[in-house]
Amino acid sequence: xxxxxxxxxxxxxxxxxxxxxxxxxxxxxxxxxxxxxxxxxxxxxxxxxxxxxxxxxxxxxxxxxxxxxxxxxxxxxxxxxxxxxxxxxxxxxxxxxxxxxxxxxxxxxxxxxxx
Amino acid sequence: xxxxxxxxxxxxxxxxxxxxxxxxxxxxxxxxxxxxxxxxxxxxxxxxxxxxxxxxxxxxxxxxxxxxxxxxxxxxxxxxxxxxxxxxxxxxxxxxxxxxxxxxxxxxxxxxx
Numbered sequence: 001x002x003x004x005x006x007x008x009x010x011x012x013x014x015x016x017x018x019x020x021x022x023x024x025x026x027x028x029x030x031x032x033x034x035x036x037x038x039x040x041x042x043x044x045x046x047x048x049x050x051x052x053x054x055x056x057x058x059x060x061x062x063x064x065x066x067x068x069x070x071x072x073x074x075x076x077x078x079x080x081x082x083x084x085x086x087x088x089x090x091x092x093x094x095x096x097x098x099x100x101x102x103x104x105x106x107x108x109x110x111x112x113x114x115x
Numbered sequence: 116x117x118x119x120x121x122x123x124x125x126x127x128x129x130x131x132x133x134x135x136x137x138x139x140x141x142x143x144x145x146x147x148x149x150x151x152x153x154x155x156x157x158x159x160x161x162x163x164x165x166x167x168x169x170x171x172x173x174x175x176x177x178x179x180x181x182x183x184x185x186x187x188x189x190x191x192x193x194x195x196x197x198x199x200x201x202x203x204x205x206x207x208x209x210x211x212x213x214x215x216x217x218x219x220x221x222x223x224x225x226x227x228x
Binding site (some may be wrong): 091102 | 119150152157158159161162165178206210213214215216218219220221
């Protein structure tokens with residue numbers, strides 16, 4: 001069964017350092033999403049890609065966060081510099097198309113701890 | 116504005132008991148989609164069901180069943196004869212397009228042997 005892949009699974013870093021997370025969506029899924037999930041809360045969307053283009057990054061803290069999906073397949077989310085409040089689970093999801101009746105499928109996530 | 120409320124923060128049951136997880140939503144959209152996801156301790160969100168606003172038929176899948184009531188803006192999830200493997204956090208979510216998912220805060224279900 002096809003799955004969304006993410007790495008690393010766990011990351012510990014010190015504040016002010018740079019971190020990067022990688023996501024490989026299910027093959028053929030044109031839409032890719034990055035979510036942040038703070039402990040005890042539901043996921044919140046950070047950025048959405050349709051192929052290589054950003055569709056929605058309204059909730060992405062652009063002063064320190066960046067995301068790219070250069071070839072419209074895998075994607076990288078970067079934080080520079082990391083802050084203590086960035087400690088969270090970062091989830092990647094993908095879906096077949098944009099809009100309409102579709103379902104997002106999630107990867108295993110990257111747990112980030114900023115010290 | 117869209118909002119999803121899962122009032123039950125934590126539920127604990129003994130194996131084989133039935134359990135219902137509540138989900139109440141708010142939206143001004145006439146067309147929308149409701150979802151349930153399961154998040155086991157490993158962290159990934161596992162898709163369970165999608166329901167569109169025009170389909171109020173209840174659905175059953177094995178031990179899982181869902182009750183969608185538009186009149187009360189609720190989309191409740193029942194697990195029959197619960198098992199230890201059902202222990203997880205369950206999220207209800209709402210979306211107008213399939214993209215803009217608004218998740219509830221989740222309900223942590225613990226099933227004790």
